[in-house]
Amino acid sequence: MRALKILTSHFFNRFFQNETIPFKEAAVAKVVSLLSILAVLSGALAYWENLKYIVAPLLFPYVAGMKETSWKENFMFLSFSMIIMGLISLIEWDEIFVKKHDLSNLSLLPIKGITIFTSKALSLAGFVGLFTFSMIIFSSPIFGLGRAKAYGNSIGLFLKISFAHGVSVFASNLFVFLFIMCLSGLLILLMGERKAEKLSVYFQAVAIVLFLSFFGIFDKLYSEVSLSNVNKLPISLFPPMWFTGLYEELVGINGEAFYKLFFKGVVAIVFLMLIFIFEYFLLYQKQTRAISRKTIHTAPMMSKIESTLNGWFFTNPLQRAIFQFIKTVMGRSRKHRLVFSLYISVVAGIFSVKIARLLYSGSFHSVFLYQFIHLFSLAIVLGFRMVVDIPWFIRGNWVFKITENNEKQNYLKGIKKSFFVLYLFPGFLVLLTLYSLLWGFKLAFMESVYGLLSSLILLELAFTKYKKIPFSCLTVPGKMNLHKFWFFYVLGIYVYTFILGFIGKLASEKEIYFLLIYFLIWVLFVVIKRSSLKKNWELVYEESPEPVVMNLGLRDV
Numbered sequence: 263m264r265a266l267k268i269l270t271s272h273f274f275n276r277f278f279q280n281e282t283i284p285f286k287e288a289a290v291a292k293v294v295s296l297l298s299i300l301a302v303l304s305g306a307l308a309y310w311e312n313l314k315y316i317v318a319p320l321l322f323p324y325v326a327g328m329k330e331t332s333w334k335e336n337f338m339f340l341s342f343s344m345i346i347m348g349l350i351s352l353i354e355w356d357e358i359f360v361k362k363h364d365l366s367n368l369s370l371l372p373i374k375g376i377t378i379f380t381s382k383a384l385s386l387a388g389f390v391g392l393f394t395f396s397m398i399i400f401s402s403p404i405f406g407l408g409r410a411k412a413y414g415n416s417i418g419l420f421l422k423i424s425f426a427h428g429v430s431v432f433a434s435n436l437f438v439f440l441f442i443m444c445l446s447g448l449l450i451l452l453m454g455e456r457k458a459e460k461l462s463v464y465f466q467a468v469a470i471v472l473f474l475s476f477f478g479i480f481d482k483l484y485s486e487v488s489l490s491n492v493n494k495l496p497i498s499l500f501p502p503m504w505f506t507g508l509y510e511e512l513v514g515i516n517g518e519a520f521y522k523l524f525f526k527g528v529v530a531i532v533f534l535m536l537i538f539i540f541e542y543f544l545l546y547q548k549q550t551r552a553i554s555r556k557t558i559h560t561a562p563m564m565s566k567i568e569s570t571l572n573g574w575f576f577t578n579p580l581q582r583a584i585f586q587f588i589k590t591v592m593g594r595s596r597k598h599r600l601v602f603s604l605y606i607s608v609v610a611g612i613f614s615v616k617i618a619r620l621l622y623s624g625s626f627h628s629v630f631l632y633q634f635i636h637l638f639s640l641a642i643v644l645g646f647r648m649v650v651d652i653p654w655f656i657r658g659n660w661v662f663k664i665t666e667n668n669e670k671q672n673y674l675k676g677i678k679k680s681f682f683v684l685y686l687f688p689g690f691l692v693l694l695t696l697y698s699l700l701w702g703f704k705l706a707f708m709e710s711v712y713g714l715l716s717s718l719i720l721l722e723l724a725f726t727k728y729k730k731i732p733f734s735c736l737t738v739p740g741k742m743n744l745h746k747f748w749f750f751y752v753l754g755i756y757v758y759t760f761i762l763g764f765i766g767k768l769a770s771e772k773e774i775y776f777l778l779i780y781f782l783i784w785v786l787f788v789v790i791k792r793s794s795l796k797k798n799w800e801l802v803y804e805e806s807p808e809p810v811v812m813n814l815g816l817r818d819v
Contacts, residue, residue: 265373266380269377269378269381269382270388273382273385273386274384277354304401305399311335311338333506337506339401340431340505341476343397343434344437344438344501346393348469349470349473351443358447359443360382375546382542386439390432393435397435398428401431402431405423405424406427422512425512426512427509429512430505430509442469443534443538444534446462447545449465463603464603467606467610470611471607474608475614483500504523504524504526507523575679578672580669584676584677587731588650588677588681591654592649598652602646602648604645605641605645606642609641612637616628627701629767630763631700632763632770635713636713636762637755638693639686639713640720650677651735653735670801678725682721694707709766715780729801731801
């Protein structure tokens with residue numbers, strides 16, 4: 263029993279405390295902040311959806327049609343909660359199944375396999391329960407009050423509806439989490455653990471875009487669903503509708519219309535649980551057999567492209583070393599790839615939602631498309647700037663300390679050139695392809711060059727005060743103070759993309775404008791680059807936190 267308790271706590275803490283957030287206090291602070299934001303956001307959404315049921319009965323004794331449509335608000339809330347839970351599950355993808363190194367360590371201890379499975383299952387249930395609790399702590403009483411108002415002020419009905427709302431949210435979140443878990447297990451079983459670890463980042467990025475795109479069809483869903491078509495295709499195949507059926511069955515108001523949907527939801531959860539158990543034990547047997555094996559992987563020969571780049575683009579051995587180091591870390595570290603892909607996935611999700619509406623309207627020269635080019639460049643530069651601050655193997659930075667030399671500008675040049683070759687230039691090639699389908703190649707090419715040159719200025723600004731070797735410095739978290747200045751960051755992003763997008767749209771009217779813009783951006787780039795050059799500076803391997811007590815500069819006196 264003691265082993266079960268310790269293992270459950272260990273697996274549960276691993277969802278929050280990892281290499282990125284190594285300290286327990288920092289992990290607790292992050293989790294509390296996230297849960298608080300989620301609770302307030304869920305409560306605000308519930309209040310907005312139930313406002314008409316709370317306020318209208320105070321003004322009018324009866325509002326026709328309110329009773330018949332009150333279940334739709336819970337359907338919308340369940341859709342919202344499932345999307346949020348899906349995004350959270352994708353972020354925690356790597357911690358769903360027991361790791362091979364955990365099994366390797368546990369195999370030396372007298373712990374049964376069923377104990378490991380039970381502790382992992384309990385930690386997963388606790389994870390879903392924790393986030394569900396934050397979603398329902400405010401929303402359940404609000405839904406209970408709103409629907410009780412629609413059907414009469416009854417304390418018993420209020421408690422019943424509040425309970426039904428909480429159970430349906432937990433069930434819907436559990437379904438999404440189990441679905442992601444089963445996909446993760448299936449990928450590992452089909453591809454093998456090593457290949458699945460590399461491919462999972464791309465799968466997560468695509469899945470995040472798909473989940474975010476559902477936000478764009480909320481209003482259409484609300485107008486389409488009704489009691490007459492809840493059991494008809496394709497609405498009956500939409501999972502939030504199943505758990506709306508569970509909600510209605512527990513409330514007991516529209517039970518007959520929703521019984522089949524309620525049954526589908528229960529069957530789906532049981533089916534996914536069985537699949538998860540089956541996958542877990544298959545993976546457990548596969549991992550235990552592979553624990554004693556060690557495979558030696560040899561590095562492939564350098565490609566012709568890399569040979570060409572090393573010849574004329576990376577002109578210094580230090581630059582070539584930085585390039586190989588960045589390429590190796592981003593190729594091997596799933597954590598770094600995931601963090602970087604999150605930035606790209608968010609803007610890709612925004613693009614997919616907007617482009618669907620533009621395709622529907624037939625307007626392909628919206629200002630948004632011009633703005634998105636610069637939103638993409640901002641996301642990819644900021645994502646790379648954030649990811650290089652995450653240490654990979656901090657205890658190995660002594661290698662850089664003993665090989666450090668005086669050509670420190672080549673460290674920064676290597677970082678910037680590596681980012682350009684590995685991410686910035688390929689990213690804009692993808693953007694050029696997409697925009698060529700919308701605008702034609704000529705305009706898409708000119709706008710892409712405009713975005714690419716603007717990205718070079720962002721890159722210079724992002725690394726102006728950077729004095730580290732990427733992935734090798736212990737960084738003090740929280741320096742950006744997002745909890746204080748998030749509004750100004752969002753405002754700055756909006757103003758930046760709006761101005762540059764507006765200029766791009768104006769320039770599309772005459773080609774000569776682009777030549778003028780290219781020249782001005784290049785001049786600005788050269789000025790910023792020269793002003794950021796520093797001759798005497800030292801590399802930083804471990805940041806020092808700000809002192810708690812200010813010494814007024816008298817530290818050395």
